[in-house]
Amino acid sequence: MSLAAALRTADVTKLPSRRDEDWRWTDLRGLLREVPPASPQIEVAEGGPFASVAADELAYGNGRSPNGAEYSSLTMVGDGTLRLRFVSDAAATSHSSFVAIAVEEGDTVTLLESYEGKGSAYVASVEIAIEVEAGGHLTRIVLVDEPADAILVSEARVVLHPGATFKQTVLTTGGRRQRIETVVTHPGAGGSVRMDGVYLLGDRRHADITTEVTHARPDGVTSQLVKGCVSGQARAVFQGRIVVAQGADGTDAKMGHHGLILSERAEIDAKPELEIYADDVACAHGNTVGALDEEAIFYARSRGIPEAEARAMLTQAFVSEVVDRIEHEGARDVARAWVAAQLRGPDDL
Secondary structure (H helix, E strand, C coil), X not given: CCXXXXXXXXXXXXXXXXXXXXXXXCCCCCCCCCCCCECCCCCCCCCCCCCCCCCCEEEEECCECCCCCCEEEEEECCCEEEEEEEEECCECCEEEEEXXXXXXXXXXXXXXXXXXXXXXXXXXXXXXXXXXXXXXXXXXXXXXXXXXXXXXXXXXXXXXXXXXXXEEEEEECCECEEEEEEEEEECCCCCEEEEEEEEEECCCCXXXXXXXXXXXXXXXXXXXXXXXXXXXXXXXXXXXXEEECCCCCCCEEEEEEXXXXXXXXXXXXXEEEEEECCCCCEEEEEEEEECCCHHHHHHHHHCCCCHHHHHHHHHHHHHHHHXXXXXXXXXXXXXXXXXXXXXXXXXXX
């Protein structure tokens, strides 16, 4: 069951629903009664949120690459940075795309991935297959900026080889329904994974950050930190699963999710999971959901800072721990500016 399969076959019965445990908070079958018609092909102008950071670009317009294909495969040769853009400019239509990316042995690659919505009420599906060869390093920064009435599902499948490193940060403001899913096969053998995320949701927006990391062999490291805030009637979903397979001794895995609820009708659903079938491991997870510190707000107001500004400052400080973990300086600056812009925008948190 997947959105991609439903769009390819025009069969809504292939949509995941709340009966599927991993989709119970992001029901698609109850939302879509029929598959929308295909989106028109468009041309995409160069740009995007990371335009000032890197020159090389691969852009999909309504699911199609520049040559009109919905499927692409590329091997990153040598060290480098690529802007991978998924641009939607459609109304009440649907589109899907698939891209396979390979990082060669020992190479270091930064993938600056953006979802740029310019239409309304469309349905978009993106599937990404990533393979990082032995000793390779991939950093993936994902910035999602979609309309409030759009539906988006992005699914990444990541396969790592011994000694490979994968670092990811997802930043999103949600949509009508939105799910950013990443599934990683961890080889151990000195390899490491970092899976971070920030969600800033207002109005009636919905965002689902779902991750799964499977440690298949000994001596692997995983670190995860996701933080976010919801206001209005927004709903955030975090599902993080770390699986330590039998024989994956020496695994070091840590997961943390921390959310702020800033209005009475907002909601956060969190489900951190550890499945451990090995001995001699160091695994832990933490999860907290609460509100802003009223004493800190009172202190700021007593110093002449308006309440709305004080709340924005505290919210920005709360999520900055995740943003500061981005090692790529240019991407980190874009992420900081994005957070600041969201907190002073029309859907202020």
